[in-house]
Amino acid sequence: MQNRVKSNLEEQENFIAKYDCNKCRDTTYILVDDEAVPCSCKEVRRAKKILAESSISEELFKKTFDNFDYSRNVQTIDSYTVARNYVKDFDKIRNS
Structure with a gap:
């Protein structure tokens, strides 16, 4: 029984670890008082996307x-x- 519980917990941890943001589970919104508000990761994701699309080389980052x-x-x-x-x-x- 303990092995099954341990296995279930490990599976649950692995599932949670698949998200880039565990707070919003990659939806970029969280519920606050029954209202969907942008998660703190939303702007970070937007900035990363813009940066990725900018064609700025790795050399320039240095x-x-x-x-x-x-x-x-x-x-x-x-x-x-x-x-x-x-x-x-x-x-x-x-x-x-």
């Missing part, structure tokens, strides 16, 4: 401000500085 070569010319240095400052300001606003 690019950061820290490894960017901005020494090519003055325009590149200026653009780098503007972009870097934008991100710093954005992070300050977002975290306040």
Whole structure:
């Protein structure tokens, strides 16, 4: 009997593990007070889909401000500085 219960629990765990989001079971909506509201995974899925369809290469994902070569010319240095400052300001606003 214990083996059967253990087996059933393992099967149930395997079934749950098939979902990317156990909260909404991949429907992207959850019920809150009998109202369907978007799950927190919905925007993440949307962003991943847009990113997948963007054709941005894996190599581009490795690019950061820290490894960017901005020494090519003055325009590149200026653009780098503007972009870097934008991100710093954005992070300050977002975290306040």
